[in-house]
Amino acid sequence: MAxxxxxxxxxxxxxxxxxxxYQTATLLDVTRHTETHGGFIAGGTGTTSETFTVWExxxxxDNTVIVGTYYPRMWFYEPxxxxxxxxxxxxxxxxxxxxxxxxxxxxxxxxxxxxxx
Numbered sequence: 001m002a003x004x005x006x007x008x009x010x011x012x013x014x015x016x017x018x019x020x021x022y023q024t025a026t027l028l029d030v031t032r033h034t035e036t037h038g039g040f041i042a043g044g045t046g047t048t049s050e051t052f053t054v055w056e057x058x059x060x061x062d063n064t065v066i067v068g069t070y071y072p073r074m075w076f077y078e079p080x081x082x083x084x085x086x087x088x089x090x091x092x093x094x095x096x097x098x099x100x101x102x103x104x105x106x107x108x109x110x111x112x113x114x115x116x117x
Contacts, residue, residue, distance in 0.1 A: 023091065025087070027083065036051045038050075055070040063116060069110050070110075
C-alpha cells in the first residue's frame, strides 16, 4: 500500500510540474527606451516622477509576431547580447513571453502585442 501511495505521489508531482517546452522563433528586434511615471507625494506636498528603462523584444513565432516588454532593475539582466534576425528559444505562458537567454537563463517579458502575419 505504501509503495502505491509513493508511486502515485511521484506521478502526480511529475505531471503537475510539467516540462518546459521551448519553440524556435526569430528575434526580430530588441529596443531600449525610457518611460517616466509620475505620482503624488504622500500628504499632498507635490508630485514626483521616476524614469525607468524599458526593453521591447519582438519575435516571430509560427505565424505570429509577438512583442514583450521587460523592465530591468539596477542589478538585473539587460538583453544587449541578443542579436536581431537570430534564432531564439521561446515559450508562451498565458500573457508572458519567456525567452531563453544566451547564458541559458530565462528572460520573462509581458506580452503587449500579438500580430498575425
